[in-house]
Amino acid sequence: MSNRSSPPSRSPSSASMRTPRRKVAGLGSARSGTGHFWLQRVTALANIILVIIALPIVISMAGGGQEAVLSTLRHPLAALVLLLLLVSMTFHMRIGMQVVIEDYVHSEGTKVLALIGNTFFTIAVGAAGAFAILKISFGG
Amino acid sequence: MPGAAERPLSPHLQIYRPMLTMMMSIVHRITGVALYFGTLLPVIWLLAAASSPEAFATVNGLLGSWIGLIILFGYSWALIHHALGGVRHFVWDFGHGFGPQAREFMAKATLGGSVLLTVLLWIVIAVVKG
Numbered sequence: 001m002s003n004r005s006s007p008p009s010r011s012p013s014s015a016s017m018r019t020p021r022r023k024v025a026g027l028g029s030a031r032s033g034t035g036h037f038w039l040q041r042v043t044a045l046a047n048i049i050l051v052i053i054a055l056p057i058v059i060s061m062a063g064g065g066q067e068a069v070l071s072t073l074r075h076p077l078a079a080l081v082l083l084l085l086l087v088s089m090t091f092h093m094r095i096g097m098q099v100v101i102e103d104y105v106h107s108e109g110t111k112v113l114a115l116i117g118n119t120f121f122t123i124a125v126g127a128a129g130a131f132a133i134l135k136i137s138f139g140g
Numbered sequence: 141m142p143g144a145a146e147r148p149l150s151p152h153l154q155i156y157r158p159m160l161t162m163m164m165s166i167v168h169r170i171t172g173v174a175l176y177f178g179t180l181l182p183v184i185w186l187l188a189a190a191s192s193p194e195a196f197a198t199v200n201g202l203l204g205s206w207i208g209l210i211i212l213f214g215y216s217w218a219l220i221h222h223a224l225g226g227v228r229h230f231v232w233d234f235g236h237g238f239g240p241q242a243r244e245f246m247a248k249a250t251l252g253g254s255v256l257l258t259v260l261l262w263i264v265i266a267v268v269k270g
Contacts (some may be wrong), residue, residue: 041230044226044229047223048227056259059264059268059269063269065196065201066189066193069196070189080228086183089179090179093175093176096172096176100169102171125179128187129179129182131187131190132186132187132190132255136189136190
């Protein structure tokens, strides 16, 4: 008899903490694994880098009237930096708010509605900002 | 729930004496939620710039008013505080900074750093923009 693939014996208390169904699904209340944890870190890093790059761009646009905004954003690099920041930010916002909703909204129906609202809001904000940046950058 | 053991419940917030690290955790979440809605500020500003001179004048006028500038000041502080809080989380992700002194120091550095950098940012803006 070989002892291959015999699972290490676990203490009964830690083994019985999970329902059999959960063992099959392997998922938490978020219905997903560590993907969101990792994406939150990756977008956080991107946000920090992009905010630092975007800062002088935003300062140069601010307070100078509409023409200052338009002429700055016509430069492709300026538009690209703001676009990347907006995309990274809205991803970060969506999964961040999802955690908050899952922590505080316990009724299943309200929670699902709030999660859908979160998706709608962040995509709408991201799309609106991206549209504005591209329209200006393309000279519209 | 069938098949599950009785789960222990942890005591909630009000049982603990407020500590700096705990407050910083709460503020990190509050600034995150504030920034979530605060993203509307630059997006509406950009949309107005993309729409018409009249729309831009309205939005730019509101953001440039005293109330608008106070909101933008708060937004910039929330952004910097949340960013520094994020750096703190990166340090923890790499397995450092869990000791009593280190976590207390990082909490104070985040708070002090965010106020300092926000004031510095607005001094730079004031100097550049006259």
